[in-house]
Amino acid sequence: MKKYRQATALFTMIGLMACNLANKPSKSNTPDKFIKLPEYFGQEDAHIRTGGFILHKSVTLNGKTDTISIPGSDSATVHDLLKPFTDADLNKPSLRDEYDTSGLYDPFSGRRSLIYKSKGKQTNPSEITLELDKHGNIQQVNIHSYTSNMVYEFRQDLHYQQNRQVRMTTYQKIAFLSPKELEVNVTIAPKTGM
Template structure:
């Protein structure tokens, strides 16, 4: 009878430990190794749409330029503008352990630069650089992507400055076709003036 009590206590302890481990693993944010960029840009999307901003957009496609002024409340435009940034999710299971992290700290201003650099040649994005203020809030994001093989080359540079500017430069070359170059510059300004 004494052995049964000891076995019961042992299994009860193991059961509690298993439940405790399962609860810890169910929290996805505790498993994330990198800053959750999709969440950050989803929040920026909401902030731009909810405040009184005007977007001044310039698009250059293969040397042809077009400009437009768009309201920041246009949800489709703002979402499409920030979508490439939202797609840069370094916490995807397929990208685990594919990036090295380094940081630079400015003791005078308290600002910090965080750099995620790909360990492989063909990992996209290949590099993410974030500028943080002294409270740790993201102020600026640079995302670089590069892919190349015998028939295809793709380069993309994304730049976001919080509630001020978005810049995207894309170069795409497919074998036997002429390359395509796209540059988008957007200035985000309050409706009352820049």
């Protein structure tokens, strides 16, 4: 009888240890498949805010234009300006197998272009193109998004050129309403001049 109690206690301990091991979250060591755009634009956000830049912003909505100059140290403005780029995270688990990757290489300059293209019709963004210098640093990002169905159409083109320009063009059409077109051009310039 004493042996059965010891055996039962031993098996109970082994069972509890196995349950605890099974409940521990396992860390996924799989590397991200795509370049981490949210991290890159987080660094660009900090660089613009601390780099002594001024932002010359021009907004055109349905043909009416307004311009303004904003200091680059305005964290809310810089965050809002880069948010559409930060949201383009292709490493999300839901998007992991939704994109094909291709690239072009210039052997003379060492520059590379990486193109991430959606495999499906309605995956957003539908295409991302990255221009990298010979050291692998991102110099330019272009993002294209497109969604369409019977009652709604949305197109957006985003362009970011490091230390120079941000451009966003958006077209939105909802059935029975007139379309809206928005274009935002921001020139990133040193405070001392262009």
